Every structure is written in C-alpha cells, then in structure tokens.
Amino acid sequence: MRFLRQAGTIAVKDLKAELRTKEAINASLSFALVILLLFSFAFDPTAEQTREISGGLLWLVFAFAGALILNRSFSREQANDCLDILVASPVSGAALFIGKAVANAILILAVEVVCLPVFGVFYNITWTKRPWWLLLVLVLATWGLTVIGTMFSALTVNLRLRELMLPVLVYPMMIPSLMAAMQLTTLLIAGEPVTGEDIVWLRLLIGFDIIFTALGIGLVETVLVN
Amino acid sequence: MSAVAVRDLWKYYGDYPALREITFSAEQGTCLAVLGRNGAGKTTLLRILCGLSRAARGEIRILGRSARHPETRARVGILGHGIGIYDELSAMENLRLFARLYGLADIENSARHWLERTGLAHVRDGLVREFSRGMRQRLAVARAFLHAPEVLLLDEPFTALDDRAIAMLQDLLREALDRGATVLMSTHQLREALELATHVALISRGRLVHTGERTAEMLADPGWLYRHYGEA
C-alpha cells in the first residue's frame, strides 16, 4: 500500500514536471514524425508492402523515439541533485523505479497513440481492425522497453558520455520485446487473429515484462546506493 | 543511546581507503561540526550517513537503526550541495511532493508553514525555475526541515547561501537543537559552523584526527584546530 502510494507520487511528479515543460515529449514526438517521413524514402510505400512490414516499422519508430523520453527520466533528477534527496528519502528504490517506469510508459504510449493514425494516413494503412488487441500489445511491449530503459537510465545516471552509452546498452537488451511486438503488430494490423503458434509471442512479451520488472525491482536499490 | 553512532567505518574506492576506521558518536541535542580540507572525506562520510553510499565495513546507528532503514530515513533531514528541488514545479508543489514522500499527516499545513518560515509565502505558486538563487536556497532549507527531522545531516550548508539565508538557517538550526534534534554538518566555513557547534570532529585524509567539545579557544580563533593538527 505504502509502496504503491510512493510509486504513484513519483509517477505523478514526473508526469507533472514533464507536461509543464514538454521537453522530452515534444522532442520524442517530432523525432517519431521525422523517422516516419524518412521511411518513405527507404522504400516505395505501396500499401501491400507496407502492411507486411508495418510492425517492424512502427516499433523502430517507438524504440528510437521512446529512448529520448527514457533518457530524460533520470537526467531530470540530476539538475539539482534531486536524485540524492529521493534516494535518501523514505521512498524505497523499488518504488522510485516503478514510479518512474510508469510515468515513462505513459509518455511513450502517448507518443505511440499519436504516431499510429499518422502512420495510417501517410502509408494508407487501416490499423484499426483489431484495436483492443493492438492496445494490449502496445501496453505490454511498451512496458518491456520502459523497464529496461528506466533501469539502464538509472545505471548510467552518473556516467560521463551517458547519452552515447545508453543506446548501445539498451537496444540489444530490448530485442526480445521488440521482436515479439513487431510480429504481433504486423499480424494485428493485417487484421489476423492471434492464435495457434503466434500465442508464443504474447507469452514471450509477458514473460519478458515479468522477468525484467522483477530484476529491476530487485537490483535498482543496489544501483542507486553507491 | 547516541543519536548518531559510527563504529570502525571504512569506505574504499577500489583499493584506496577513502575513510579509515572512523568512530564517533553524537548525542541527542548536540551539534557536531565535521571539519576538514576538501577531499578529506567529509562528503563521503555524510553520504554514507544519509544512506546514499555504502560503507565497506563498520557499523552505523542513527536513532538506533541502520542508515538505509526506511524508518531512519523518515526521521533524517538532508541539505546537500545541490538544492534538491524541482525547477519545473512551484514552491508549494515541491514541498507538497516531499511532504507526501515523507508520509506527513498534514501535507498542506506543513508545506504552508515552512513557506512562511522561509519567507517564501508570497511566491508559493511561482515556478522554482523563475526563483533567484537566494530564494531557491531558502526553499531547499524549507524542504530539509519540512518533516521536523530528529537528525539533520548538512553537507557544506553555508557555502552557497547569502547572508540572509545564513542567518535564517542558523536560527532554524538553533531552534531544532532546542527541541532536541541532533545536527551533523560538514563545513570549511569555520566561523558560521563553530558558532552553532557543541562538538567538533576533524577529518584528515580519511581519518578522524580529533573529536571533542568545541572550546572557547576555537571560537576565538577558528583556524586553531587546523594549525594544531598541521592542516594549515
């Protein structure tokens, strides 16, 4: 109970601070749009072809644009040594981690929700054939990316060169989540059901979320207290 | 029981011992000034007491519990190099946030009370980003005192403050001492610290070379201690 209240306080604080300046979310959104535009040069965007690789395209956009938000998450705390105050406060490391992850996930989901219709319009794709399934995949995969991203944001918070370091560390770790999300998203945008063999991807997504959330909760205190 | 008790504390950076067999205690209601040159280990020691850093060896008891115990952390107030305040939030929002994190019962009133005490009531809804340096520092002081801490850990508290804020902080610390709080501060600003301190500890190269009561001698000649231990 106390854990949830603390995590909630941290999440609300992060969201409020971000929405007031909109630094990360504006950058992330613009970056996402730029990537969406760039894709049109990479291949000839006929609807059929695009649909076949839509999952891959979208998740590349989300992963790259999301990194900007994740990057800000702990560097925001650095400005006035706020991280020290939080770590020294009665808030547990795990609550801090979950609070930040929730705030990050909400922001990234917001970017994704804006990107989807834009993608649909630009590439002439109807993506609303299975909206609830798609939402489920978005939430699960975004949480997976966010947990890894938040953890590594904490791990690198005091590093010189952290902006250079973070992408190199984070993306290879995100591969299982990204891969599953790409597969499922392509299926769902084509309007196919998630059945039979494809269930394995959903399981992978959920399993990955659980394992890395548990690892994060277990290890974040070690990371924050040096 | 001492409010703060440290026994045989060691901290390493790799093989290099940054703190070596530190042992001291501070009784309730006293103010211990931790003195020493830059790099002597004052900040490292305070970070360990704050629970921001882990000692390699040794025992720390703050109000009878370990430094990382949530109960301990709720009863300790901290003022460090950085102000620990969010620029994107207003003064009131900052205090409300920390009141909530420290689990205070009456969030609104304690936040308002401390804004008044630090003379920031008129800018309660102003964003910290727009504050002057002095105002930010006063807000940081309000943040540290907000939850009526029983132990105050201050790292160079006077360094960044202007005259007015120094006077205010000294008053608040005196008041806290009167109500039985314990204060530990690291500083190289001897005059301000010694006025308040009841006890003095001198750290040199990671070792505690002197602990004892603050004498009238020190107050009259703040440099005495340093000279006495060859630290001039």
Added chain:
Amino acid sequence: MGTRNKLIYLLAALGGLLVIRNLYVILLQFPDEAAQGAIYRIMFFHVPCWFICFTAFLAAGVASILYLWKRRMVFDNVAVSAVEIGVVFTATGLVTGSIWARVIWGIWWTWDPRLTWAFITLLVYLGYLMLRRAIDDPTERAKNSAVLCIFAFVSVVITYKAIDWWRTQHPGAVLSFRTGGGNIEPAWEMMLLWNFLALGLIAAAVLLIRLNQEQVRREVDGLRRRVHEL
C-alpha cells in the same frame, strides 16, 4: 615464481601442446569429409569456441552475483576477465563460422537464429566492456557492471530462446553439419572434446593472467589516489 604463475605456465603449456597435437591429427590424419571437403576441419575450432563462450558468460554472471553478495573485488576481476574471454571467443566463433559459410553456403552471413543470437550476444557484452571504461571509481564500476552483467546474461538467454521460436516458423534453407544428428564420426566427436579441452586450458591461463592484471591495476589505482592525497 609464485604458485599462480606456475599454474599459468602449466595450463598454457598443456593447452598449447594439446592444440599442436590436435592440429596434427586434424590436418594430417583426418581424411577430407565426403560432402564438404577440407573446410569441415574448421568445425573442430568453431564448435569448442562456442562451448567456451557460453561457459565464460555463465561464469561472468555467477561472479557478478557473488560480487553483489560478498562485495569482494576478486569476483569483479573474474567477471570482467570472463567477459573478455567470452567476447574474444564469440568473435572467433563468428569469424570461423563465417569462413565456413562462405565456402559451403557461398555467403559470409545469413540471419540464421544462431548467427543472429551470436551477434546480439557480442553487442551486449561489448556494451558491458564499454560501461566499465566509463566509470572511474573501481568499487562503483564493479557494482554497476555486475548489475549489467546479470541483465546481459538473462537477456542473452531469453533472446536465444526467442530467436529459436521466431525462426522455427521460417525454417532455414541450409543444413549445418551439427544438425545432422547422430551421424557424426566418433573420432570427430572426440576431437571436438579434445579441442574444447585444449582451448579451455588456454582460456583458463588467459583468465588467470587477466586476474593478475586486474589486481595490479587496482593496486596502481589505489596508490595513485594515495599520491594525490599527499
């Protein structure tokens, strides 16, 4: 000469002699394979490389957990040395595999599950080595890289499984001689194990050398800090 140094020389000498003996058998005694010709011999190095790579990363993961538990620097030394060995053997495995693929498949690279996984593993652990270089305080470095190493191992295992599932839906077009199942000649199988032993001995010698180096480096770092203090 300390016991540890003697052990290093012993391991290296044994490993070296065994490699020479194995090379002699592989190159001069074994006949060419019917389908693949001479190139199949590279497998006697390729396969043991992967055994060692997996062993090394597992060891690094265990050492990292032990470090976080005991906070003894020696575990950090083991972790970094094991990761370095793992990375070298991963790279060797990729290169030998690539050469084999060029001859047999006619291409250097294909996005086969094992290849993809090996490449990701290499990237993950190169990230680990990069992170280490960015942290100056040895204690902080040991702690943060231990956390990363645990994440790395878990994610590498998951990725391995995931890619396997992924590709089983799109079966590969080419058979490797490992998947032939059961019909590998006993002498060849023995040779794989002999070479695993030989390379393992050399890896162990390198590990011990690196442990020494890490220890000395930390001592030097400590002394340097003491000098700054004066």
